[in-house]
Amino acid sequence: MVKTKVDVADPDELAEGKERAFGFPVPRAMRVEARFDDAVYLVGRVPFASLNNYIRERVVAGEIDTGPAKTVYGKAALKNGKKRLLELVVINDYGNIELVVRDRTRTAVEKGLTEEQRWKRAGLTQDGQVIEKSAE
Numbered sequence: 001m002v003k004t005k006v007d008v009a010d011p012d013e014l015a016e017g018k019e020r021a022f023g024f025p026v027p028r029a030m031r032v033e034a035r036f037d038d039a040v041y042l043v044g045r046v047p048f049a050s051l052n053n054y055i056r057e058r059v060v061a062g063e064i065d066t067g068p069a070k071t072v073y074g075k076a077a078l079k080n081g082k083k084r085l086l087e088l089v090v091i092n093d094y095g096n097i098e099l100v101v102r103d104r105t106r107t108a109v110e111k112g113l114t115e116e117q118r119w120k121r122a123g124l125t126q127d128g129q130v131i132e133k134s135a136e
Contacts, residue, residue, distance in 0.1 A: 012050040021101035023082035027054055030099060042099040048092040051099065055088055069093075075104075 017028035021040035026032065030044035030051075052071055062075030073088040085105045091098040119126050 010050075012047045014046060014050050014054040022084050022086060022103045022105075023078050023080070024086060024088070024101050025058065027051065030097075033098075037103075039100060039102045042101070044097055044099075045095060046097050048090065048097055051090055051097055055090065059086065059088065061088075 014027040014029055016025040017030070019026040019032060021032075021042070026040075026042060027044065027046065029046045030042045032040060033043045034041040048069075055073060058079055059073060059076040060079060061073040062077075063073070065072040065074070069092040071090045073086075073090075076086045076088055078084060078086070083105075084103060087100075087102040087104050089098075089100040089102075091100075113121070116126055120131065123131050125131060
């Protein structure tokens, strides 16, 4: 008689959801609270340690700063090969867990621009003043 082992998941293990934050798979048990160009804010009632384990399985971090209620994964790269530099911050707020995923990927500098053109693209004059845009 052949005995088979049943693969039993840890009850606190988090499953991947369908949403992504800059390529990072959002845990199914968390919801997106806000999305910005450079950051995604997530919340959920998940175990703090489980979320940290979930992150460690999916990213390689150049810097990890841990504390009793906050963990920061700096200079993090996704293990799935996506070329992004991320910062992930896990905050335990009295059982409500917050996860902030920031895109720290630098954009390539456009070559061939004059200094004046670079300032203008940033919305500034060469002396650092804000360029007023007329109402259209």
